[in-house]
Amino acid sequence: MDYEVLVIGSGPGGYHAAIRAAQLGKKTACVEQEYVGGVCLNVGCIPTKALLHVAEDLREAKHAKSYGIDFGEPKVDLKKLEAWKSGVVQKLTGGVRSLLKGNKVDLIEGRATLKDPHTVQVGDRSVTAEKIIVATGSEPIEIPGFETDGERIVNSTGALLVSEVPKRFLAIGGSAIGLEFSDIYHALGSDVTVVELMDEIVPTADRDAAKELRKSFEKRGIKILTSTKALNQKKTADGIEVTLERGGERETLVVDKILVAVGRKPRGTGLGLEEVGVTVERGFVPTNAHMQTNVPHIYAIGDVTKPPLLAHKAMKEGIVAAEHAAGKPAAYDTIVPAVVYTSPELASVGMTEQEAKDAGHKVRVGVFPLAASGRAMTLGVSEGLVKVIGDEETDLLLGFHMVGPAAGDMVAEAALAIEMGATLEDISLTQHAHPTIAESFMEAAEAAHGMAIHVANKRRR
Amino acid sequence: PYGRPLAVPAARKLARELGLELTAVAGSGPHGRIRVEDVRRAAEASAPA
Ligand SMILES: Cc1cc2nc3c(=O)[nH]c(=O)nc-3n(C[C@H](O)[C@H](O)[C@H](O)COP(=O)(O)OP(=O)(O)OC[C@H]3O[C@@H](n4cnc5c(N)ncnc54)[C@H](O)[C@@H]3O)c2cc1C
Numbered sequence: 001m002d003y004e005v006l007v008i009g010s011g012p013g014g015y016h017a018a019i020r021a022a023q024l025g026k027k028t029a030c031v032e033q034e035y036v037g038g039v040c041l042n043v044g045c046i047p048t049k050a051l052l053h054v055a056e057d058l059r060e061a062k063h064a065k066s067y068g069i070d071f072g073e074p075k076v077d078l079k080k081l082e083a084w085k086s087g088v089v090q091k092l093t094g095g096v097r098s099l100l101k102g103n104k105v106d107l108i109e110g111r112a113t114l115k116d117p118h119t120v121q122v123g124d125r126s127v128t129a130e131k132i133i134v135a136t137g138s139e140p141i142e143i144p145g146f147e148t149d150g151e152r153i154v155n156s157t158g159a160l161l162v163s164e165v166p167k168r169f170l171a172i173g174g175s176a177i178g179l180e181f182s183d184i185y186h187a188l189g190s191d192v193t194v195v196e197l198m199d200e201i202v203p204t205a206d207r208d209a210a211k212e213l214r215k216s217f218e219k220r221g222i223k224i225l226t227s228t229k230a231l232n233q234k235k236t237a238d239g240i241e242v243t244l245e246r247g248g249e250r251e252t253l254v255v256d257k258i259l260v261a262v263g264r265k266p267r268g269t270g271l272g273l274e275e276v277g278v279t280v281e282r283g284f285v286p287t288n289a290h291m292q293t294n295v296p297h298i299y300a301i302g303d304v305t306k307p308p309l310l311a312h313k314a315m316k317e318g319i320v321a322a323e324h325a326a327g328k329p330a331a332y333d334t335i336v337p338a339v340v341y342t343s344p345e346l347a348s349v350g351m352t353e354q355e356a357k358d359a360g361h362k363v364r365v366g367v368f369p370l371a372a373s374g375r376a377m378t379l380g381v382s383e384g385l386v387k388v389i390g391d392e393e394t395d396l397l398l399g400f401h402m403v404g405p406a407a408g409d410m411v412a413e414a415a416l417a418i419e420m421g422a423t424l425e426d427i428s429l430t431q432h433a434h435p436t437i438a439e440s441f442m443e444a445a446e447a448a449h450g451m452a453i454h455v456a457n458k459r460r461r
Numbered sequence: 462p463y464g465r466p467l468a469v470p471a472a473r474k475l476a477r478e479l480g481l482e483l484t485a486v487a488g489s490g491p492h493g494r495i496r497v498e499d500v501r502r503a504a505e506a507s508a509p510a
Binding site: 421 | 463477
């Protein structure tokens, strides 16, 4: 055998798996067909976050007028912006390359396919390995009638290249990717509409949190059309005429650029997995808690295994797979936080109120509005909330949902609380620094007991 | 909650390493929360003399 561990794909899942396997002394290789660092670093998390930071700066510059600072009308140099964003990506992907090298992982560039259960073909090279970890990720779903042309109708990758600011921008899909790009294009000056098939944006989020985010978007002038389907489109000289269907009624919307962000599909097919006996279901590769497929020496991790399609989940699964492949008794048993990096951010971990009820819990709910937070006021923020879900009988924290500044960082405290089995009381009793946004978590927990100090308490169930 | 015994992450990890089922460990924390010490104690008790 050429290698003890061979990883296919160098995204967050793949490079975590490869590095951990090498740390454990395994002779390891990682195969990559397109870009080292995968979707997250090249065309996902990192470039979107860079653009969102710029959007935030633009908004802040305008907002500053309300407290007496006038920066004038911001001018955006799109070329410079692109160069900066690409620079961030290059620095990080270069970092992954040197981490792989530093850990003595062989990087093999090319497209991998399985020839037999222990042999991977990359170009004209045949590589054998004792254990194989599949980390091939996912790609955007296309919808019929809205085929991307890379210019006027784009997917997330196309939307990342802001060569000009469209006058009218439409996002089809009201989840993280659609909303993040809506935020970016709106800040850059586009007139933005979001179309979502379900009856609320971010359908996986807690209802109250999603509503709060929607309110904030609408206040800013972003149009959100829920329970609406984009039926078809026609490109004309004046723009793209989109037919929308809502409650049986049809209407036409004319826009200049369309982002199709209706979801992503796993890359589990076309790799030769099924041919060597690995079960693949609708493109996803099912695994057990050790991340093994039904063929025990073949593992699968990240977007190709199952939702949620998130980078930190892929990373954790990569570590579990590598450790297990190296003979350790590792298993995936942690709870996945999720963040939408719009302004305000939406972050959550654990169960939504509905999920907790469906799981049979008698729930105790506490809400703290950021309008009552001193720190939020000093930041000029008047919207947002923290909502906690607890179990009425045991007081255990079941879920945390937040809309507000730095929600994505705040969610880490809640994730730790759930992992440690904290009760709402434990959170109330933890001294939080004042004034901070983090205090809102403590007060939401207090509110669940009708004991918050900075808001009138109404106990809710 | 979450269809798993209430245990801190380090206790879950140690139990796996020792080949113990968490359901077989008595937790000493509130609501039977299993701590690392609980797993060690259970492992000693079940170890062949
Ligand atoms: C616009 C956007 C924004 C996002 N923002 C966030 C965010 O903020 N936070 C977050 O948690 N997640 C975010 N995500 C999701 C995140 O990018 C993915 O969950 C994550 O990249 C999954 O990692 P992975 O390792 O499973 O696969 P990927 O990152 O998809 O990497 C798979 C790699 O495998 C390679 N590959 C595939 N097939 C082969 C083959 N046969 N041979 C060789 N190589 C192959 C691919 O080229 C790719 O480089 C975002 C996604 C998008 C699209």
